[in-house]
Amino acid sequence: xxxxxxxxxxxxxxxxxxSLAGYQLRLAQIAIFRDFAAALGEFDVTPGLFGVIVIIxxxxxxxxxxxxxxxxxxxxxxxxxxxxxxxxxLVERRPAENDRRSNALVLTPDGIALLKKLKRRVxxxxxRLVEHxxxxxxxxxxxxxxxxxxxxx
Amino acid sequence: xxxxxxxxxxxxxxxxxxSLAGYQLRLAQIAIFRDFAAALGEFDVTPGLFGVIVIIxxxxxxxxxxxxxxxxxxxxxxxxxxxxxxxxxLVERRPAENDRRSNALVLTPDGIALLKKLKRRVxxxxxRLVEHxxxxxxxxxxxxxxxxxxxxx
DNA sequence: TATTGTTATACTCTATAACTATA
DNA sequence: TATAGTTATAGAGTATAACAATA
Numbered sequence: 568x569x570x571x572x573x574x575x576x577x578x579x580x581x582x583x584x585x586s587l588a589g590y591q592l593r594l595a596q597i598a599i600f601r602d603f604a605a606a607l608g609e610f611d612v613t614p615g616l617f618g619v620i621v622i623i624x625x626x627x628x629x630x631x632x633x634x635x636x637x638x639x640x641x642x643x644x645x646x647x648x649x650x651x652x653x654x655x656x657l658v659e660r661r662p663a664e665n666d667r668r669s670n671a672l673v674l675t676p677d678g679i680a681l682l683k684k685l686k687r688r689v690x691x692x693x694x695r696l697v698e699h700x701x702x703x704x705x706x707x708x709x710x711x712x713x714x715x716x717x718x719x720x
Numbered sequence: 721x722x723x724x725x726x727x728x729x730x731x732x733x734x735x736x737x738x739s740l741a742g743y744q745l746r747l748a749q750i751a752i753f754r755d756f757a758a759a760l761g762e763f764d765v766t767p768g769l770f771g772v773i774v775i776i777x778x779x780x781x782x783x784x785x786x787x788x789x790x791x792x793x794x795x796x797x798x799x800x801x802x803x804x805x806x807x808x809x810l811v812e813r814r815p816a817e818n819d820r821r822s823n824a825l826v827l828t829p830d831g832i833a834l835l836k837k838l839k840r841r842v843x844x845x846x847x848r849l850v851e852h853x854x855x856x857x858x859x860x861x862x863x864x865x866x867x868x869x870x871x872x873x
Numbered sequence: 874t875a876t877t878g879t880t881a882t883a884c885t886c887t888a889t890a891a892c893t894a895t896a
Numbered sequence: 897t898a899t900a901g902t903t904a905t906a907g908a909g910t911a912t913a914a915c916a917a918t919a
Contacts, residue, residue: 582778591865625735
């Protein structure tokens, strides 16, 4: 055990990559996405979709364009996302009160019920994510990530 | 200034999302990808492609299937990635020495020259990434990210 | 039998541009 | 004029399955 453990198998050299925050973020992202898919794939919900459902739940009646900004998506992308969720009877488009151009988005009872299950699964997923971190380290990680893009909350 | 600053504009509620490491990682990833594209878009190089080029540079002669494992890609995906880089005369497929099934991947002189420019740009990009972090915080961040998936280096 | 690279194919996520209806 | 939602379309990135050549 004298050679530094590199990755995978064959002792490949990753050059400058491991020192780059952007690369480590990317690796973490890839692994998270896979664990998330394994944990919630059964419900056909990706991290992005989960975020959309949480945001609608927390802001019932919000408009599609508000959701677009919040979720970092184009308005046109939101159309297909909501089409998808509406087809699955998880979300409803209602006429907005003071603006006949807008839709007011709300979760259906099915959506609310699913969200409850999803939250439990995501909680377990998060626990796996940070299982090698102490509680203090976990808080530090979240804080540092927030600091990277303070404008984003 | 009494209300806690949330995101974007309209004071939307993000529910549990901000407390999730997975969500913060996702946000960081989105912003990083956009800054990367702005900084290197002129060269038509994404973070993934940059990683591939660095790995080939650091391991001249490696096989496509080794690259696949290192870059977390399927073998079939590597085919199109290398097709792309070879069309642009950045990478060459050479016959491997002891295995007539394999290709040995190497950067061309053009590839080496491009990589040099890319590294400079990526350096500037990284600097922007961590501009709100002290050097100590930067190191902590990278360390914590590595801890999330220790098996990955 | 197992592995390497390849092809054909398809799917997900996303964006751009142009349209309509409303404001 | 500007905004909200929509449509048509396209591109990037990825994977799965089946195949030929080679190990």
